Amino acid sequence: MVAVVAILVLTGACTSRTTTSPPATPATGGLSQVLQRGTVRVCSTGDYRPFTYRDPAGAWSGLDIDMASDMAGRLGVRVDVVPTTWASLVDDLNNKCDVAMGGISITLKRAEHALYSSPYLRDGKAAIVRCADSSKFQTLSAIDRPGVRVVVNPGGTNAEFDKDHLHNAQVVNYPDNNTILSQITSGAADVMITDTSEIRWHVSQNPQLCGESLDHPFTFSQKAYLITQPATDLQQWINQWLNITLNDGTYAALSQKYFGAVTGP
Structure with missing residues (x-):
């Protein structure tokens, strides 16, 4: 059986x-x-x-x-x-x-x-960005700057991370996690911080997207x-x-x- x-x-x-x-x-x-x-x-x-x-x-x-x-x-x-x-x-x-x-x-x-x-x-938080902007967002401090737009799906650990760690970047709520990365590819947002497992999958599906800090994530989970x-x-x-x-x-x-x-x- x-x-x-x-x-x-x-x-x-x-x-x-x-x-x-x-x-x-x-x-x-x-x-x-x-x-x-x-x-x-x-x-x-x-x-x-x-x-x-x-x-x-x-x-x-x-x-x-x-x-x-x-x-x-x-x-x-x-x-x-x-x-x-x-x-x-x-x-x-x-x-x-x-x-x-x-x-x-x-x-x-x-x-x-x-x-x-x-x-x-095993997982951890990292960043997903447009590949064209990859050099701009290689560290958390580079992301947490005025003028940087970080998109987040509300209610989960991504939102908790952004609340605890981002004090200068603009955090923008986007309710649909199935289409949230279109905000990055369209230029409406610059970064999303999420789990490395999710990032690796999306990067494999969309050549416009790149992951940052995947091998050394910001957190352990x-x-x-x-x-x-x-x-x-x-x-x-x-x-x-x-x-x-x-x-x-x-x-x-x-x-x-x-x-x-x-x-x-």
Whole structure:
């Protein structure tokens, strides 16, 4: 059964297993409830490629969507992806879902209200700019200058970083993280500070964009999955499942597919 599920995930069959339907009742959390319900409810923002993406037709894709399908398959249940936003992620997790997945950084603030799984990817904040302007923005001090326009998606760790570290640059909120980099390519903004994992993916997709400080990011962070706070049994199961996928080739194949390289914690 494990091998079959892994093959289905890696060939993109997860899309057919994934539905988007809001839960009828609030999630109570816990492994036994998931098994009894026959569904694991996964909150995801759908706007953070290559981890999670929801297209205009409502279809989901991404590394963590594939991982969610593998998780559900090994549990023997169905996966329902529940749309959320970065600003409402923790609240939606604790009221609508069992777990949140989709490139979620570990933060102490989130850890006050939910449980984290073991980390599966090392990350950090860096800058993405127009390649033509690459020489101008090679350090954080070069970015934090009057006249520099830094675009940010509100409600997540990017906004927290900008608030804490940018005191002279102009920070411009842009609500759609799926199209936010068009603000840079069009010249409406100069820089976006986000995770190196996201930058590497976008740079591979758009030759106009370049990353700065990718090998020496401004911060250290890790990606993990967020779990409802009472559900320590579900947390333990997810940690064991994640350890298996990190060692049986499942995660490595997906990492190669989405990043072009095998990444790890």
